[in-house]
Amino acid sequence: MLKKTAIEKISQLAAVLMEKGTLLAPVKEVAGHNFAEINDPQKVDLNFYNTIISPKGAFFPPKEDFIKYKIGKTITEAEQIKVDSKPVFLFGVRPCDVKSFSIMDIHFNAAGIIDPYWSQRRKATTIFGYAYDLNQPVDAADFYNSLGIYAADPEGSDIFMVKKDKDLLLKGITPKGEELLAQLNTLVDAGKDDEKYYEETLKKGKEYKTRFLCIDQDVIAKKLEAVFNNNDFWTKVSSACLSCGACTFVCPNCYCFDICDDTIFGKGTRRRVWDACMFTDFTLEASGHNPRTQVYQRLRQKINHKYSYHVKKYGVISCVGCGRCTRSCPVNIDIYSIVEEALKL
Amino acid sequence: MTDFKKIEENLKKEAKRLLESGEVTVVLAYGKGFDEKHPMPFAAKSVADVDNIVFNEYCNYNMARYLVRYPQGTKIAIAVKAADSRAVIQLIQEEKIKKENLVLLGIPVIGMKNPKTDEVIDSKTTCGMHNPVLYDVLLGEEVHGQKIVSPYDVLAEYEAMDKDARWQFWKDQFDKCIRCYACRKACPMCYCDPCFIDQNKPKWADKAPQSPGNIMYHLTRFHHLAGRCIDCGECSRACPVDIPLYLFHKKVAKECEEMFNQVSGMSIEDKPVLVNFRVEDSDKILE
Ligand code: SF4
Numbered sequence: 001m002l003k004k005t006a007i008e009k010i011s012q013l014a015a016v017l018m019e020k021g022t023l024l025a026p027v028k029e030v031a032g033h034n035f036a037e038i039n040d041p042q043k044v045d046l047n048f049y050n051t052i053i054s055p056k057g058a059f060f061p062p063k064e065d066f067i068k069y070k071i072g073k074t075i076t077e078a079e080q081i082k083v084d085s086k087p088v089f090l091f092g093v094r095p096c097d098v099k100s101f102s103i104m105d106i107h108f109n110a111a112g113i114i115d116p117y118w119s120q121r122r123k124a125t126t127i128f129g130y131a132y133d134l135n136q137p138v139d140a141a142d143f144y145n146s147l148g149i150y151a152a153d154p155e156g157s158d159i160f161m162v163k164k165d166k167d168l169l170l171k172g173i174t175p176k177g178e179e180l181l182a183q184l185n186t187l188v189d190a191g192k193d194d195e196k197y198y199e200e201t202l203k204k205g206k207e208y209k210t211r212f213l214c215i216d217q218d219v220i221a222k223k224l225e226a227v228f229n230n231n232d233f234w235t236k237v238s239s240a241c242l243s244c245g246a247c248t249f250v251c252p253n254c255y256c257f258d259i260c261d262d263t264i265f266g267k268g269t270r271r272r273v274w275d276a277c278m279f280t281d282f283t284l285e286a287s288g289h290n291p292r293t294q295v296y297q298r299l300r301q302k303i304n305h306k307y308s309y310h311v312k313k314y315g316v317i318s319c320v321g322c323g324r325c326t327r328s329c330p331v332n333i334d335i336y337s338i339v340e341e342a343l344k345l
Numbered sequence: 346m347t348d349f350k351k352i353e354e355n356l357k358k359e360a361k362r363l364l365e366s367g368e369v370t371v372v373l374a375y376g377k378g379f380d381e382k383h384p385m386p387f388a389a390k391s392v393a394d395v396d397n398i399v400f401n402e403y404c405n406y407n408m409a410r411y412l413v414r415y416p417q418g419t420k421i422a423i424a425v426k427a428a429d430s431r432a433v434i435q436l437i438q439e440e441k442i443k444k445e446n447l448v449l450l451g452i453p454v455i456g457m458k459n460p461k462t463d464e465v466i467d468s469k470t471t472c473g474m475h476n477p478v479l480y481d482v483l484l485g486e487e488v489h490g491q492k493i494v495s496p497y498d499v500l501a502e503y504e505a506m507d508k509d510a511r512w513q514f515w516k517d518q519f520d521k522c523i524r525c526y527a528c529r530k531a532c533p534m535c536y537c538d539p540c541f542i543d544q545n546k547p548k549w550a551d552k553a554p555q556s557p558g559n560i561m562y563h564l565t566r567f568h569h570l571a572g573r574c575i576d577c578g579e580c581s582r583a584c585p586v587d588i589p590l591y592l593f594h595k596k597v598a599k600e601c602e603e604m605f606n607q608v609s610g611m612s613i614e615d616k617p618v619l620v621n622f623r624v625e626d627s628d629k630i631l632e
């Protein structure tokens with residue numbers, strides 16, 4: 001089923017979705033766009049390239065409260081915090097980011113490792129994928145083609161959206177998506193030419209080229225393993241790195257977290273917060289020993305984890321080439337260039 | 346207008362000379378990035394590395410940030426624009442580095458740009474000075490005849506807000522913070538290891554990216570930089586969500602200057618203003 005709406009009237013669609021559940025969509029902020037919970041349907045803004053921070057927060061929020069507790073003299077009271085299972089609509093996700101969810105599922109939603117918070121949210125969420133605008137230039141930092149992902153790839157979305165001039169075309173991909181689409185009464189049926197445009201866009205998406213590293217993931221994984229001890233190389237490529245958390249916090253595929261008890265006057269919350277392998281204290285042990293004291297060790301870990309260990313263990317690279325880490329790095333460290341250089345060694 | 350190409354040439358020439366003669370073992374400068382608009386901080390360690398050096402209007406980085414990474418006594422040459430030279434001076438005052446181990450390659454420049462917005466970086470987000478305060482070699486013509494703008498002019502609008510509005514302004518800003526710590530990591534004066542925010546015993550603030558932890562992190566950091574921030578603007582530029590940290594730093598710097606009549610990072614003879622007791626110092630801070 002293909003439906004459409006004028007982009008101008010997107011707030012009407014937003015309002016309908018807000019009646020049905022929680023709407024997460026791109027909004028414009030000072031520094032650019034980010035996904036946010038929509039309270040005012042006028043705020044939804046599809047005039048963006050990609051968001052600064054990835055949409056992973058929809059399933060893996062920067063802060064997740066588990067337990068509220070009160071420490072008493074004799075007994076400690078504790079109460080578990082449940083995830084709200086209201087339907088969620090994640091609206092306007094680029095194909096590379098949609099792909100990232102399935103890679104993250106390996107860690108939060110696979111046999112043996114079901115994270116209840118991630119999996120409940122995944123179940124409750126309908127994903128509206130959104131093709132890149134093929135009439136706009138590709139950003140120099142992107143390289144999702146290398147990972148076999150294309151600009152107008154509907155895979156993984158429940159509903160896939162394509163921009164056609166002033167209109168938005170919406171196609172049901174999964175049964176969940178089809179069902180929802182049929183209920184959205186602000187949409188109208190698309191015509192024959194729209195059908196054609198939609199199909200052509202999917203095809204043309206393959207011609208919309210990002211930077212391209214000929215990636216045979218096993219070759220890369222082996223190469224990175226082989227150069228692990230080449231300290232000169234790692235020192236050189238990390239000499240500018242500040243060892244901050246910007247790259248991992250914006251990344252759709254970074255999933256490290258820290259569990260902490262934030263307590264004040266005997267009352268507190270046990271929660272998890274995003275953590276980053278680039279932080280100095282990430283590997284600090286209780287004894288005081290820190291196996292990764294140097295910046296190069298941390299950057300090497302970040303890259304090897306994504307491109308080597310992850311491939312060996314799970315058979316897939318833990319990066320979708322969205323370019324966010326490069327765009328947000330205060331010193332322009334580019335993960336793509338580092339992998340490329342390693343391959344030349 | 347600044348001749349960026351000329352400066353790049355001179356920078357390469359000096360780097361080559363210093364490395365060849367063994368006068369220094371590392372030259373902290375700027376290198377090629379993945380495209381021209383995205384150069385990177387670069388440490389040249391051999392003559393062969395010199396080819397990679399570039400200088401253009403996007404080389405904003407304050408290279409003084411990297412000085413404390415090298416063991417004491419390492420002979421280092423460092424490219425410094427105006428604010429960067431002030432960071433070096435401040436670090437010398439704080440005894441983190443010694444002048445005798447450094448060669449300062451001064452870069453007078455006007456027209457540096459923020460690559461995200463392509464706006465010229467001036468006194469709004471930085472100290473707005475054009476000529477390095479301290480240098481051993483000058484790599485270009487000094488900039489003169491520019492209208493002098495106070496780095497504190499940008500505060501006017503903000504100072505006009507009443508107390509509640511100002512507090513609300515900062516609460517809204519801090520709510521945006523994702524606690525990636527790029528700001529402290531980009532800052533040449535944030536060299537503490539461990540930083541108070543990473544400590545567990547005692548734990549000074551919540552880890553979660555929300556108030557009150559965010560407020561605690563930023564207010565403490567602002568005050569740890571009182572009289573030390575040299576207004577290079579790197580913290581704000583590093584922030585992925587564009588929190589205007591420079592406003593707070595400038596406000597603190599302005600108050601400090603008014604109270605103690607000393608500007609940070611202007612002379613290696615000065616003592617850091619908050620660790621130096623002078624009988625004539627203002628008591629306003631105690632009021
Ligand atoms: S590593 Fe960088 S390019 Fe890859 S998914 Fe993460 S942010 Fe995107």
Ligand code: SF4
Pocket residue numbers: 240241242243244245246247248278328329330331332333527
């Ligand atoms: S690569 Fe860039 S964003 Fe990542 S830790 Fe290093 S400086 Fe920070």
Ligand code: SF4
Pocket residue numbers: 531532533534535570573574575576577578579580581591594
């Ligand atoms: S606080 Fe910001 S402006 Fe001040 S020295 Fe540090 S990075 Fe520069």
Ligand code: SF4
Pocket residue numbers: 521522523524525526527528529583584585586587588
């Ligand atoms: S760089 Fe910005 S988002 Fe990151 S910790 Fe600093 S203020 Fe917060």
